[in-house]
Amino acid sequence: MKVPVGFFQVLWSFVSFLPYFFLLFTLGLLKGAIIGPVVIGIIVISNSAVIIGLWPAHFIWTFYCVLRTKRLGPVLKMVVVVALPVPLILWPIVGIVGSLLGGIGFGFFAPLFATFEAVGENVADKCYHCFVDGCLSTIRGSWTAVQDFTDFCFHSYFSYMDELSEKVPEDEKPVDIRLSKLPSCFLASLIGVPVDVSLITAVALWKSPYMLYQGWKRLLEDLVGREGPFLETVCVPFAGLAILLWPLAVVGAVIAAVISSFFLGLYAGVIVHQEDSLLMGLAYIVSVVSLFDEYVNDLLYLSEGSCLPRPRYRRNMNPNQVKKNGQSNDTNRCRQGLFRLQLEKLLSILSLNFIVCVPLIQVWDWLFKSCEVNGRILLRDGLIDIMDIEECIVKGNCKKLGIKLPAWSIVQCLLASAKSNSSGLVISDDLELTKSNSPREKMFEWFIGPLLIMKEQIKQLQLDDKEETCLRELIMLGKNENPEDWDDSHFLSSDNVRKAQLQAIIRRLQGIVASMSRVPTFRRRFRNLVKMLYIEALQTGASANHIGEIPKSRYNTDSLVRSGDKEGRDETVMYYQQTRKNMTL
Secondary structure, X not given: OOOOOOHHHHHHHHHHHHHHHHHHHXXXXXXXXXXXXHHHHHHHHHHHHHHHHHHHHHHHHHHHHHHHOOOEOHHHHHHHHHHOXXXXXXXXXXXXHHHHHHHHHHHHHHHHHHHHHOOOOOOOOHHHHHHHOOOHHHHHHHHHHHHHHHHHHHHHHHHHHHHHXXXXXXXXXXXXXXXXXXXXXXXXXXXXXXXXXXXXHHHHHHHHHHHHHHHHHHHHHHHHHOOHHHOOHHHHHHHHHHHHHHHHHHHHHHHHHHHHHHHHHHHHHHHHHHHOOHHHHHHHHXXXXXXXXXXXXXXXXXOOOOOOOOOOOOOOOOHHHOOEOOEOOOOOOOOOOHHHHHHHHHHHHHOOOOOOHHHHHHHHHHHHHHHHHHHXXXXXXXXXXXXHHHHHHHHOOOHHHHHHHHHHHHHHHHHHHHHOOOOOEEEXXXXXXXXXXXXXXXXXXXXXXXXXXXXXXXXXXXXXXHHHHHHHHHHHHOOOOOHHHHOOOOOOOOOHHHHHHHHHHHHHHHHHHHHHOXXXXXXXXXXXXXXXXXXXXXXXXXXXXXXXXXXXXXXXXXXXXXXXXXXXXXXXXXXXXXXXXHHHO
């Protein structure tokens, strides 16, 4: 678009923008007021029922797994058992209050944002979509949120606890603390929590007016000059919305500071244990306030460093990290553009088009699409059968499909990336995932880093086509604990070192997939994938003898199509109809 130049052009652009914006804002508020109570009721009532209903099981199973685990030493286990009742008793309160706040935020802001999205450049019939968008989709989204939360409480939590109670390798030492250090650790935490919470809260409140002023100043400057987020027409409504909602961002930042200060105060006990000194823990309590103040100053373009004292709280601490004469020598960092990046991040969230989430969604979609394609191939080749699908759908035992199928799909990606000499992971013909363009979420970085390492390891092994074919069978059907497990397989190489390297890659990859399976979204989408594979098996006549034994009333494809979330239902219906059409032809 042509950016207006001159005072009168800028003034006219600003004046003409205001009525347009306030009409959309009023309509969005009205839709939020109507849809919000419905969404709040769905989320709060459903989540509360899940929390209260599962609370006895969570309480008992948590104690059982902690007492059974070998990962914790006796002293630390005793401390955890004594402290466990507090978070377990608080969990229903925190869960219900969190559901209430989440329901308010989603039920109110989702229709508001959808109203602004309806006036995008690529939207036809804008007037109709301004009134309709964000109504039914928000209600469906609330049910999806309830389903994901239920999956977390039913599946993910128990999976984490089961992993805690599993057997540990003989060479792994349990984590423990010395009993003689406990009094000083508790004392440091008891002092640190009230001191740090009060001081960090005071600093956050003192600096909040500066944050409010700096944010509004930057946004208004961009609005008048049509720069930054106001440069593109599609971003203008959301940037204007950010001006009104910026106080909420400031309030959120203060609340986040208060919550984090509690854990920062507790960490003083960890410092005491690590440094074996109560004085070091007390020094940390004072230093962390100075560190927080310095970070806020950097964020708000205030004076560098902090005037608060920062004593040494680690024995091997770099002298340059200690404050001297009220100045900080370890803040040689890039300050230009920092606050603008924070604003742009907020604006991206407000537009529901957060730039970091786009590749994450693409990667997530690629994984399930790859599992769908590979699932059909494995079903055709007999490496998975109708019994595996039946066990996953009916009994909920998806260990083979839920772990091995995604693992094989990722292995194929690693093989293709290694052959193409890519610096990252080739997940499609036009998309290569590298460290520079990958999502910035910390959890995703924990996954992408090991995958890049495994790709380089596979590249060095230089597998041929026959080995790759055999590797697929070994991942889906074989055991991968020892090199001798592959002796009866068709794997050509007799090199035990080579076998051990591949088995280590497979085990590590299956561990990564097991961690991914605990994400509630994974479980919901994978259920829809299994339903499509089941329909595929029925339509292609896979394992016909076994299928004939399945009662139709128990395994009805129409009931499978009706279950699941809307996205999964639509995909299942379309695929089912297309499959039926192809068979008819």
